[in-house]
Amino acid sequence: MNMSDFLKIKTDFIGIGIRSVLFFGILLLLILIEIFAFWGIYGEGATASRISELWYVDLILNYLSIMLVGGFLVYRILKEYRKQEYVNFKTNLITFLILISLFSIRSKLEGLIF
Template identity: 75%
Template sequence: MKTAEFWKIKTNYLGIGIRSVLFFGILLLLILIEIFAFFLIYGSGATSSRIANLWYVDLILNFLPILLVGGFLVYRIIKKYKKQEYVNFKTNVITLLILIFLFSIRNQLEHLIF
């Protein structure tokens, strides 16, 4: 599919808005669940501080939620493209782009919310 064809496809703006808010909420919920699970497993002592500084723990805590949600959206994008449901395909692509943008500025958003 060429870029010109992609932009000519009808756009479901309501679906984009609803899915973006829903998936970003799920993303924040996954981040909070990870934080609580880490705290409940390791506590708040010196050992948990050392464990939290490990590179793979930092990678898991920071990027696992976006990989889960983004992976699900990529699966839906591929599925809708193969079924030639281009309106849903475009909606999911734009939702994924918005979600990646929101994830990249999540630290600023978390400071505003919390």
């Protein structure tokens, strides 16, 4: 499929909006769950401070949620492309790109929400 064929595919804008809001909400919920789980396991002391400075804990707390949600969307994109359901393929692809862009500015958005 070349770019001109991709642009001719019908686009479900309502689906893109609903899925973007839904998946971004799930993303923020996962981040919140990770924070509360870390706090519940390690508490607030010096041990928690030392553990949170480890590189893999930082990686888990910052990027596990986008890897889960993004992985699900990539799975759906590949599945729908193989089934040749191009409208859903394009909708999920655009939703994935919107989600990645929102994730890149999540710290500013979390400040507005929380």
